[in-house]
Amino acid sequence: MQVQVDIGFDQLLKIVKDLPSAKLQRLKTEIEKEAGNSKSKIDLERLLLNGPTATKKQLEIIAGNRKAINQWRTK
Numbered sequence: 001m002q003v004q005v006d007i008g009f010d011q012l013l014k015i016v017k018d019l020p021s022a023k024l025q026r027l028k029t030e031i032e033k034e035a036g037n038s039k040s041k042i043d044l045e046r047l048l049l050n051g052p053t054a055t056k057k058q059l060e061i062i063a064g065n066r067k068a069i070n071q072w073r074t075k
Contacts, residue, residue, distance in 0.1 A: 007015075019027065054062070
């Protein structure tokens with residue numbers, strides 16, 4: 001059985017403020033853990049975007065190799 005409840009932001013904020021300190025700390029830990037996961041995704045994206053790129057000459061060599069392989073396969 002599944003129940004879905006729509007809670008407004010103000011209601012949610014009041015509920016969080018009323019939490020006991022132990023549960024509030026646990027909630028903070030979970031939120032920080034989720035925030036850490038999204039940061040690692042951003043780091044991966046930054047790594048890929050700043051990674052090495054092929055030069056025009058390298059791309060020409062790759063294109064030539066592809067053409068040669070395609071000709072070899074069709075023979």
